[in-house]
Amino acid sequence: MNDKKIAFITSVNDEELYEESKFYVEHLITPEDIEVEFVKVKDFNSITSAYNEGIRRSDAKYKVFMHQDVFIVNKNFIQDILHIFNLNKNIGMIGMVGCKTIPTNGVWWEASDCFGKVADSHIGSMEIINFNEVKDIYEEAAAIDGLIMITQYDIPWREDIFQGWHFYDVSHSIEFKRKGYKVVVPKQQSIWCIHDCGRIELDFSYEDSRKKLLDEYAEEINPLKVT
Template sequence: MDDKKIAFIIVVNNELAFEECKFYISNLIVPNGFNVEVIPMRNANGIAFAYNQCMESSTAKYKVYLHQDVYIRNMNFINDLLNIFNLDKDIGLIGMCGAKTLPASGVWWESSITVGRVYESHTGHLSLLEFNKINSNYEEIEAVDGLLIATQYDLKWRYDIFKGWHFYDLSQCLEFINKGYKVVVPRQETPWCVHDCGLVNTSNGFDFYRDLFLKTYKS
């Protein structure tokens, strides 16, 4: 495993969005001695399967799984990410926003305690989505949104269960927690990312995979 390499892993079905995503990555400040690779996965049938294939193909210790329509605005993103990981070797996974505790519904944004911030456009208009403020370097939580997930350890994505486009992210968070790792959201003075997702589509299996998620992790 190469601890001086960071891989950006992206499932691609929109080349224009991917090119913009890649443009922002190319403008990030790269720490001395580090290498950056961008790994696109096209024609994927499901995100967890694609992520797992890309994970296994890369020797990078640090991996950032992000949507093709996520644009990293924080030019010091890599250094900031490494600083969080270096604070505690038990931190396994970092996201940009999420839930302190998952609600019974399994839908993270319905939690009574949410943290993080991001510019996003799920209403059709790009605006700041801001949750509870984080006062320390990071907040330990149970689940993050899959718009961007960074890891310093490799755990298999549960593509055996989550074969579509939903709940792969929450599943991966709980897989890390069940292995004794911490899932965190960092303090962001200004949002590190833009997620230009547009109106969210929940008609492609959201409820099916929500039920499957609840049954799989009912404890």
């Protein structure tokens, strides 16, 4: 594992969008001793299988799993995430927004204790989503959103369970916790990322994945119902 390399791993089906996302990364401030690698994964039918392919392709210790419609606007992004990882070797993954307690329905953003911030266009227009403020350098989370997930350890994505594009992020957050690692959201003076996803229409696969999440992680999400 190369601890002087950071890989930006993206599942791509829109080349123009990906090139714009890549442009933002190329203009980040990069420490002199750090190598930046781009891993573009195409022709995969699930984000979990695409991300596992990304892990196989890169020996970078630090991996940024990001959607092709995410634009990193914090020029110091690389230094900031490396600083957080270096503060505590038990921090396994970083995200921009998340929750401290996963609701019993598995939908992280419906929690009462969400925190972090991001610019997002899921309602059809761009807006700044401000959850509760992170008061310290970072806040520990039970789950983070999948728009961007930054790791310093390789843990397999559960493609055996999630074959689509939903709830893989909550799953991966719990997988890191199962391995004893912390998942955190950093303090952001201003937003670090823009997520230009556009209005999202949910199909039957969303509910199917939600049920799989609740089945696999019942003990973590709703321990009172586990006998």
